[in-house]
Amino acid sequence: MEGLCMHCKSKPEEEERVDCVLCNATWHDICLFNLREMYEFTESDWGCPDCNDKNNPKEQGAAAAAAAEGINMFGNATAPPNNSSTCSSSSGGTMVAKILAIQADPSLTEEEKARKRQELLGGNEKGKTLALTAASDDESFNCCICFNMLDRPVSTPCGHNLCLKCFVQSVKKSGKTNSCPVCRNLIPSEMAKQPRINVTLVIAIRSAKMSWNRRRHLINSDHQGPSSSTDYVRNEDKPEEAYTTERAKKGGIANAKSGQIFVSVKNDHFGPILAEQDLKRNLGVEVGETWGNRLECRQWGVHLPQIKGIAGQKDQGAQSVILSGGYEDDEDHGDWFLYTGSGGRDLSGNKRTNKNQSFHQDFKKANQALLLSCTKGYPVRVVRSWKDKHSAYAPEQGLRYDGIYRVEECWQHVGLQGFKVCRFLFVRCDNAPAPWTSDEHGDRPRPLPVIKELENATDIVERTESPSWDFDEVDGCWKWMKPPPVSKYKEYTGNSSGRKRSSSIDKPVLSEAAKKRLRKQYGCPICHQVLEMPVNIELKNLILQQVGEIQEDSDDC
Numbered sequence: 001m002e003g004l005c006m007h008c009k010s011k012p013e014e015e016e017r018v019d020c021v022l023c024n025a026t027w028h029d030i031c032l033f034n035l036r037e038m039y040e041f042t043e044s045d046w047g048c049p050d051c052n053d054k055n056n057p058k059e060q061g062a063a064a065a066a067a068a069e070g071i072n073m074f075g076n077a078t079a080p081p082n083n084s085s086t087c088s089s090s091s092g093g094t095m096v097a098k099i100l101a102i103q104a105d106p107s108l109t110e111e112e113k114a115r116k117r118q119e120l121l122g123g124n125e126k127g128k129t130l131a132l133t134a135a136s137d138d139e140s141f142n143c144c145i146c147f148n149m150l151d152r153p154v155s156t157p158c159g160h161n162l163c164l165k166c167f168v169q170s171v172k173k174s175g176k177t178n179s180c181p182v183c184r185n186l187i188p189s190e191m192a193k194q195p196r197i198n199v200t201l202v203i204a205i206r207s208a209k210m211s212w213n214r215r216r217h218l219i220n221s222d223h224q225g226p227s228s229s230t231d232y233v234r235n236e237d238k239p240e241e242a243y244t245t246e247r248a249k250k251g252g253i254a255n256a257k258s259g260q261i262f263v264s265v266k267n268d269h270f271g272p273i274l275a276e277q278d279l280k281r282n283l284g285v286e287v288g289e290t291w292g293n294r295l296e297c298r299q300w301g302v303h304l305p306q307i308k309g310i311a312g313q314k315d316q317g318a319q320s321v322i323l324s325g326g327y328e329d330d331e332d333h334g335d336w337f338l339y340t341g342s343g344g345r346d347l348s349g350n351k352r353t354n355k356n357q358s359f360h361q362d363f364k365k366a367n368q369a370l371l372l373s374c375t376k377g378y379p380v381r382v383v384r385s386w387k388d389k390h391s392a393y394a395p396e397q398g399l400r401y402d403g404i405y406r407v408e409e410c411w412q413h414v415g416l417q418g419f420k421v422c423r424f425l426f427v428r429c430d431n432a433p434a435p436w437t438s439d440e441h442g443d444r445p446r447p448l449p450v451i452k453e454l455e456n457a458t459d460i461v462e463r464t465e466s467p468s469w470d471f472d473e474v475d476g477c478w479k480w481m482k483p484p485p486v487s488k489y490k491e492y493t494g495n496s497s498g499r500k501r502s503s504s505i506d507k508p509v510l511s512e513a514a515k516k517r518l519r520k521q522y523g524c525p526i527c528h529q530v531l532e533m534p535v536n537i538e539l540k541n542l543i544l545q546q547v548g549e550i551q552e553d554s555d556d557c
Contacts, residue, residue: 003026004026005026005027005028005031006025006026006027006031006048006049007027007028007031007032007035008028008031010028012026012027012028012029016028016029016030017029018032020048024103025048027048032048032049035048035049036048036049102116141161141201141204141205141208142161143161143162143163143166144160144161144162144166144181144182145162145163145166145169145170145181146163146166148163149205150162150163150201150205151163151164151165152164152165152197152202153197153198153201153202153205154167154195154196154197154198155198155201156180156185156187156191157185157187157188157191158180158182158183158185160180160181160182160183161198161201162181164195164197167195168195171187171192178192241259241296257295258295258296258298258299258306259295259299260299261298261299261301262278262279262280262281262299262300262301263277263278263279263280263285263300263301264277264279265277265301266487266489267304267489268312268313268316268319268485268487268488268489269301269319269487270317270319270378270379270469270484270485271379271381271404271469271480271484272284272285272379272381272403272404272430273285273300273301273302277301285300285301285302285401286401286432287401287402287403287430287432287433287434287435288400288401288402288435289400289401290395290398290399290400290401291398291399292397292398292399293398293399294306294307294322294399296399297383297399297401302320302381302383302401303320303321303322303381303383304320308342308366309321309322309323309324309326309342310341310342310366310367310369310370312366312369312370312373313369313488314364314365314366314368314369314372315372316369316372316485316488317369317370317372317373317376317378317485318366318369318370318372318373318378318380318407319380319381320380320381320382320383321339321370321380321381321382321383321426322382322383322384322385322399323337323339323382323383323384323385323388323391323394324385324387324388325385325387325388325389325390325391325394326340327340327415327421328390328416329413329415329416329421329423330388330390330391332384332388332390332391332392332393332394333449334392334393334428334434334436335427335428335434335443335446336425336426336427336428336449337426338423338424338425338426338451339370339423339424339425339426340415340421340422340423340424341361341363341366341367341370341421341422341423341424342361342365342366342367343361343362343364343365343366343367343422344357344358344359344360344361344419344420344421345357345358346358356417357415357417357418357419357421358419359419360419360420360421361412361419361420361421361422362420362422363410363412363422363459367422370407370410370422370424371410371461373406373407374407374408374409374410374424374461374463375461375463375464375465376463376465376467376468376485377406377463377465377466377467377468377469377470378406378407378467378468378469378484378485379404379405379406379429379468379469379478380404380405380406380407380426381401381403381404381405382401382402382403382404382405382426382428383399383400383401383402384399384400384402385398385399386398386399393436400435402428402434402435403428403430403432403434403442404428404429404430404469404478405426405427405428405429405430406426406427406429406467406469407424407425407426408425408426408427408448408462408463409424409425409448409451409454409460409461409462409463410422410423410424410425410460410461411423411454411457411458411459411460411461412457412458412459413453413456413457413458414456420458423453423457425448425449425451427446427448428443429443429445429469429470429471429478430442430443430478431443431477431478442477442478443478444471445471466481466482467481468480468481468482468483468484469481518530
């Protein structure tokens with residue numbers, strides 16, 4: 001227990017109590033005197049029998065540091081040693097000596113000593129300054145040979161600190177003399193053969209480094225503002241514009257994150273974005289709106305992927321596409337266009353784009369999503385990009401929302417590069433006029449254009465059922481004629497602080513064979529059930545820890 005003598009295990013009176021200045025152990029004065037006499041301690045041997053070892057350099061190095069401060073084991077002043085070396089712990093301003101001086105100060109209570117030690121090692125701004133000085137300028141943390149930060153420090157009896165590697169090389173070069181490379185004092189042969197790491201000094205160096213890192217983080221935070229490098233940032237806490245995180249390897253929009261999401265649509269929302277879904281303006285996303293880049297387009301929920309041209313799921317359908325001129329087979333006629341699917345290009349490694357096609361496309365993944373939208377007649381939002389240099393309908397800069405289209409047909413055709421591509425016929429069907437027309441009303445049902453390449457096409461798919469998004473002759477507008485597909489996502493309301501993760505998890509049902517394997521591999525040898533709160537006994541068997549004592553006549557286990 002705390003406060004008991006390390007030898008007789010009884011609590012000494014105040015006038016009989018002596019605390020070791022190195023390990024802070026409690027002793028009776030007579031017990032400590034007799035033990036020091038029995039172990040033939042001299043005045044140069046510091047510490048108590050519990051921490052002092054003549055073959056242990058870590059204690060002798062710390063003792064020498066205390067001697068440099070002029071403090072003996074009992075906290076009394078002594079004459080400083082005559083050593084003019086400015087290296088290592090003989091320096092009067094060393095970190096270890098300051099810690100020992102705090103321990104030997106009789107005017108301080110134990111709580112005050114602990115607080116001062118914490119401040120010294122980086123507990124406040126003053127401590128951080130001291131730790132920073134110790135980590136960079138204080139020679140107590142520098143090797144006397146290589147003058148670098150100590151690595152696996154070894155402290156000699158004369159009070160000098162060296163790296164373990166430097167100490168071993170110095171001993172080899174000194175031959176049979178085993179002398180200190182700084183002051184040429186003799187080093188015990190036991191220490192020369194088997195040096196020990198000064199753990200106390202290691203802890204002090206580690207604490208100083210941690211203090212410096214904390215200080216540097218605070219300085220950087222003051223200059224750069226709050227850090228945005230977090231795993232999860234609530235939508236309301238994000239900036240309104242796209243931003244680059246500290247974790248991004250490169251600067252620029254390619255490694256940026258989108259800012260706040262301004263609409264309450266789900267990730268698989270079909271059709272236009274209405275006014276009631278607009279959390280910022282209460283206007284919705286109107287045809288003809290433009291954005292500077294894809295991240296801004298994402299903030300309004302029009303097209304969520306930052307790189308992909310098709311937003312959709314193979315079992316749900318496609319919600320939006322971007323025309324960016326990625327394939328030279330594309331044809332844009334404004335009110336209708338021929339869109340080439342995704343795939344067929346080698347994007348291995350770190351490639352994001354590749355203009356050369358190397359294999360055939362097929363109706364999988366994103367192409368399958370467009371195929372499903374074709375057969376069901378789902379509305380697809382269309383965005384045109386300034387990158388499409390072959391289209392007369394593309395904006396001069398940025399991206400533009402051009403309204404709702406519908407996939408009428410899809411097929412496979414041999415493209416200009418000699419490989420099969422998936423082709424999709426999009427026809428506009430929006431209630432608002434197109435940005436390139438002066439009409440006051442939106443689209444009306446129109447006959448499909450004649451596509452010449454259908455003559456040599458394969459795997460042609462046409463809609464056989466009435467479309468879900470169609471023109472209502474009674475209301476005179478395009479709307480959902482069938483219920484839209486059920487979303488797989490929760491609707492975002494604009495405030496993520498009240499959202500809670502579900503604590504219930506749907507566990508798969510195990511078969512009898514799987515249960516038998518679990519009982520055999522992780523079963524208790526007594527009750528033959530799967531282990532719960534397993535414990536390990538001397539026989540190395542896992543048994544089930546029961547609550548209370550196990551009755552001898554119990555049938556459970």
